[in-house]
Structures are given as structure tokens and as C-alpha cells.
Amino acid sequence: MKIRPHALLTAALLACAAVAAFASDDAPPENSAQSNRAIRGRIISGPLIKDGQPFFSVEIMEGPSAGQTVDARCPERYVRLLRAGRGCLLRAMHEGLVIVEPLREGAVFALVALLAVCIAATMGARGLRVLASIIIAVLLVVFVFLPLALRGWPPLLLAAITGAPLCAGGIVLIGGWNRKSLHAIAGSLCALVVAASLPAVVCRALALTGLEREFGMFYHLDVPLWYSPALAKVSFYQLLLAGVVVASLGATMDVSMVVSTAVWEVHRSAPGAQRGRLRRAGLAVGRDILGMMIIAILLIYAGYQFEMLLLFHIRGLPYAPGLLLNYEEIAAEVVHMGATAIAMTLAVPFTALIAARFPAKGRLHEPTPSVEPSA
């Protein structure tokens, strides 16, 4: 097997980033005396009821007190889920050690590994490329986007800096390094520029802040984010727009790839075809797939926010449904969906135009059954 230089470089990049990731994870701050990070423990026995509250006997697994056995208070919701031998995270509170979470990292890593194995098993060598593009995406977000955003760089600019290589890398890794992929990259990037600029205007008009989002037990993230001195330089409004760009990336790449492939297929079957015919073929395929893709994106958002939608459905019944759109959580999701739909729609004409203007110069073999990616 011939090893290509960019494959080697990609492997080197992944290795460097993996080393950096391991080095940076959980690096304690300089002034560790004041830090109060959670530490890992293992349940020895319990629960015991003291003063009406459940306690577990826990062995501390890390830090200066490693090996010691202490009694830690457990929130009632976790009492049924914990038993001897299971791991947990502990934190020192003013009333003593408290179990903050059961240890889930093993199961989470196993889930991620399951996804990786399934990708490799069902997609073969192409699956490895998909995995590589996912890992690169994670590395770019964790090692480029986050540190620069924390230093006050505009998140929208960072989304452009990280989004462009993500888009290009994803398409090249999945579609190969050829002119067809270049067309898809160019079409996607053009669509993403417009998709990022339109919400910038819309979000301002809607007075969205980027902070009224929920996560975990926070109804609104302004409590931990806006008031935090460590995040004083972060523009959360732009972070919302950056989220729009990142969310649009995958769908736009998908549509661009399909349109670019369709134009290439037509060009391959009729090498003398005029640009107009190629463009029309690309647009026709784009129109075919767009409806299903937009509804698929809508359902992805609805699925991710299912609990919120159901809750609003229950609570919203006494009110007019339109009033729910006043809430930033809903409005931001609608803007996300709308921007993704715009990016996908624009990716079709952009990619068709570019692919028809600069048709691929493939070395054509004998005709093969045309396998078009959509009905």
C-alpha cells in the first residue's frame, strides 16, 4: 500500500494533538490551594442515614488524601444508583464532602468507542477517514476555538478560522482529494459565509443574547457564564452565531457533495456537455434532495430539544403558541434551523455554478452504472 504524505501528516497531527490533550486535561491551576475541583472516589459501603440525610463511606482515589476513607453525603436522587465498588466524584463543600456525580466517564468512553467501532466496521477505510475528520473537528474546537475565545477573540471569526478547515478537511477526507471535492468545498464555504452573515443581522433584530440557553440543571446559562470573571472577555452573542456556523457545516457539506457528485457524473457520462446543462443537472439534484434534508435537520433539532418542546407544549397550552417564540431558547433554535436551511439551499446553486464553471478533469473509464445519492 502506498503511503501518501498528507496521510502521514494527518497521523502526526492527530498524535501531537492527542499528546496535548492528555497533557492539558485536568491540569490544576497554579493556586491549587484555592481550587475546589472534584476528585474521584470509590464507594466502600452505604448508604447510612445521618441526621436524615444519606451518606456513603467513600475511599478517596486521587489527590493528597488518596487512600483515605471518609463519609460523603449523597444527593437523594443518586442513592438508588450507587453501591459498593462504584466510582463517584466528590467535592468539598462547607458541610463536608459531597458526592456530586456517579462516575460515568467509563460508560461515556465506551459509548464513543462503540460509535467509532461501528463507523470502522460499516464504512471500512472510508470510516477511518470519517473518524479522522471527527477527531480533527474536536481538536480544532478544543485547542483552537476555546482558548482563543477565552482570550477575547471574536467567536464568529474563530468559527470562520476553524470552520473552513473543518469543512475542507471533512470533504477531502470523505470524498478524496480531487476537483469534485474542491467544488464542494468552494460551494459550502460560499453558502456558509451567507449563512453566517444573515443570522448576524437577524439575531441583533431579535435581541438574542446567546445566554438564555439551557444546559443541565441550568435553565439559563447566564448564571454560570455571564457572571464568571474567567469568561469576562467572551462575546456570548457571537458565540451564538459561531454555533450557527458550526451547526450548518455538516448539512452544507452533505448537500454540496451530492450536487458536486451529480455534476461530475453528468460530465463523465457526457464529456462534451455544455456548462448550462451541467448547472441544470446540479440544480435538479439539489432540488430533489433539499426537501428531505431540511425536514431531517428540523427533526434533528426537534429531537435534541424534545424535552423542552414537550414542556413548552404542556405549559404553553394556556397561552398562544406564538408567544413561545418570544423565549430566547426557542428563538435561538429557530434561528439555528433557519440558518442551516439557508446554508443548505444556497449550497445548491453555489456548488452547481462552480462545478459547472470548472468541470472536473477525471480520467474516464468505461461507463458504469450511475449511482446517484438520492431518489
Added chain:
Amino acid sequence: MNRRSLENIAAAAAILVVVLAAFLAVRQTHLWFERAEVHRSTDVAGNDLLAQDALAEVVALAEPVTDILDVPTRTNPRRGPAQNRYQPVVLRVLTGINRGKLFLANNILHFKPSSNALIGKGSLVHVSVTTSGHGVQDVLICKPIVRYPLLIYLIAGLLCAVILFMRARGVAFAGALAFTVLASSFVLFPLILRGFSPLGAAAIYALLMMVMLTLFLGGAGKKALAAILGACGGLIVSVVVVLAASGPLKLSGFTSAFSVALMEALGGDVELSFVRLLVCGTVICILGIVLDLGVSIASAVEKVSMENRGIRRSAALKAGMRMSRDVTGTMLLTLIFVWAGSELHAMMLPRGLGISFRELLNTEAMAVEILRLVAGGVGLLATGPITALVSVAFFARTGHSARPLKQVKEKRLPAWPLTVVICVEAALCIVCGRMLLKTAGELSPASGAETGAVITPDLASADDYYSYAVARLKEGNQPRAALALWGALALDPDHGPAHRDLAYLFAGRKWFPPARAEIDQALKLLPDDSHTHYIAGVVMAWQSMPSEAERELKRALELDPNNANASEALRALFGAEADGAGGGR
């Protein structure tokens, strides 16, 4: 009339329907205000009060007013500076029993951004107006701000643009979209709310959606059936993953504020209901994407089988699997990027809360998000092979292929531009990774003097930070003031005035335990400072500790008889007793 004209007419009709629907949606919400229920009550004097929600328009407004010395009162000791910045506005009510009347109201401005939206002339606001026979009692401007008319018209504009672009297909798309919204509102949600199992409701909804979507967008026939069967296979796989992983992930159901509120609203066994709702959400999440993939693969296998009559089943299966590999990669990335874009703000949480990424990973919320993503991904990956198998059974016949299928390879471009891009990316990753390592120490909320440096690098001493904080407080910019006070304390942990003002800020936000800790520290550091005792009195009063509050306020007056704030607070809180105290000073 040719086909193109018919297509254009159909698209124009669909656009008209969308515009009308948007207009009706806005009108319907206005009508809700028009018919909003009137709540009747009586005040302490026995007067009848009528309260109604209404839509109002801003006709005049003033600049925001900052009233930072808003002292607590006897009737409401917790009233504090959290509501001390407001924008006076004149409103004309547009709906309900007060239609056409003008009212004066205050747009309350808190220091969190979402509650700090300034209103402009002509803005629509949601108000709650309480009136009595003697006139207006109270006009409350409700938050969040009114967004729905603009948002509804934007959605309609977007749909019109898509329909215009898709022409005849746009009509089918509009129909499918309307069906999706209606099926969710009138089938899925009502079924769950009536106590139907979320798993059963999800199965009914998924089947209904798949049949209708393939009819609208993919066409009927064997191909659609193969796609639906393949998609069902993918959905079943993802459901199995969710059910199997929910145990090891130790899910309690207390995943998010929404899930807790939802469980309370639905009742029953929290843990069980939660896992079932999680399954339901996952099914909806990947429903569209697996169906899209199923239709693509079924079409491909059908086309291959049609063009190669007598093709071997294994060859047709190979073609289907190859197609699956081609399409699944980008679809998987679509799923992952939508997830990442929605969760970008959560990536800031470790810095905001001063926790590690590992702790974030161990939280139930993040574990559930990852489970949803992985289950969706695995379901998507399973859809391809299942659809290929079903399609082969439907379309390929046993026999010998006349022409073996070959894959066409494109000419590769030179590798050097890609190599350069990857090198630049690698360098960027390494440089920024190092920056992250440095940042971890610098920007932690608990780390030392650098905490203050995030405000402005020009400040050198604790007193500089304190002066900066006082200036920000006068502007009403309390978050920045709090940051500067923290900066001052990072440089000088024994800076009494910083502790004192921080206590005042915390108390204003109803964070009483830290406020108490700060004021205790300030009292230790500044035992003879009248202003510190005055703030301590205010903090105690907000905490409903009247005897301590009175003691501290009296001590403030003993130390400085001219402390007008303490005198006024004492009089407001304790009335005649305060005068007695004042006489004794």
C-alpha cells in the same frame, strides 16, 4: 399550459399559503391578547382590581435611570438594588379592556443581558395591566421581549425562498413540513400527554412520518417500502443502544431543569419516564436522516438492478453498501455538527464554573447528550446495510451479471497544497493547545492576581481596582464592578471596602450566604467604619434578620452620626424606634 407553467403556478400557490399562514399565526397571537382572561381580585382597601395581559406599543421613552441606593423598606425588606435600573416608557395598549389607553411604565433593567434589552419607539411589548376604579394600579412589562411577529415572518420568508428555489418540489416540501408540524402537535405530544407510553407514541409517530414523508418527497412503491424498512431497522438499533446504555450511565432523570419540570408535569416514575422520553427524542432526532439515507440507498440499488438485469445479489449488495459508505459519512458529520453547534456554549461551562472537562463529562446532562448522539450515529450506520439488504431482496434477482461493476476513480490532484494546509492546521493546534494550557492557570476564577487582568491591564493596585469598581457601580454596571472587586481582592485579600461592596452586590442578587461571608470579613477588617456597619445592616435586613440589622445600623450611627444613609434606612425600617436611636446619638 405546459408543465413548467403548472409548476410555477403550484409554487406561487404554495407561497401564498405560507404567507397567509404566517399572517394568521401572528393574528392568532394578537387575538389571544384580545381575549386574554381578566383576573379579578381586591386590594387591602377592598377596591376591585382587574388584571389582564395585553399587547402594547411604546409611544415615548426616556433614557435609563440608575437608582442604586434603593434602600429596603419595612414592608419589603428584601427589596434591593436588583431592580434599581429602569427605563421609563409611555405605552399605548393595543388589546383587551384597556385598548387605546396610555400608561406610564418602567422597563426594569437587570444586569443580565437578556433582561437588559432597551426598548425603542414603536416596539411591541407584552404587559400585564392591573387597574382599579381609581385608576391604574400597576403596569408590568413582561419578559421575554416580544419576538414572535418578526420570527414568524422570517420563517415564512425563508420557506418562500426555499419553495421558490425548489419550484414543483417546493410544494411537496411545504406539504411535508406542514404535516411534520401537525403530526408533532396533534399526534405525538397529545399521545404522550394522555399517558400513552412514549415508546409507543414514538413508534406510531415514526411510522406515520416515514410513510407520509416518502409519499411527499420520495414517491411510493417498493423503493419507499425498502427505505422505510431500512429506516425502521436503524431506529430499532438506536432504541436498543439507548435502553442498553441508560443503566451503565446511571441516569436518574434529573438531567436538566427542563427534564425535572417535565417529569413533575407528567407524574409517575421519574427514572422510567425519563429513559422512555430519551428514546422518543432520539427516534425523532434521527428519523429524517435515516429515512433520507434509506431512500438514497434503495434508489441506488433499484437503479443498479434496473440497469443490470440479472445482476447477482452479492454484486447489488456491494453496490448498495458502497453507496451507504459514500453517503453515511457526510450524514454522520451533519448529525455531529448540529449537536456541536448547539452545545458550543456548554463548552464554556468548565471555565465558568471552575470545574474540569472531566467533571463536565461525568455530569448527567453531558452523558445524556453523548448517549443521544452515539445512539443516533449507530442507528444511522445500521440503516445503510439494512436498507441495502432489504433493497437487494426486493430488486435484485438471482442470476449472473453480464457486466461486473467497477468503481471509477478520479484523477488525484497534487498533494502539496493539502500538505501545506494540514501543516498550518497542526501548527495552529499546537500553538493554541499551549495557549490553552497557559489559560487554564490564568483564567481560573480561583487563580490569583490575573483574575483582575481580564478587566483591563491598566490597573496595577488593589485600590485601582476598587476605584474602577466604584465607577462601574455608579454606571450601574454591576457585573464589571463585581469583576473589579474580585480583582482587588485577588491583589489584596484584606481589602475591607472591596469585601463590603461585594457583600452589597451579592445581597442585591439574593446570594445571601456569600454576602454574609463577605460582610463578616469586612466587619473584621473595618470594625470602626460606619459605612461598613450600614451595609451590614442592609444585608441583615434583606436576610430578614431585623434585630441584627437594627444593631448594625445603630452602630453605624454611633460611629458617624452624620451617616444619612444609615439614619434613613433605620427610619424606613424601624420607624419611631429609629428616631429614638437618632435622639440618643
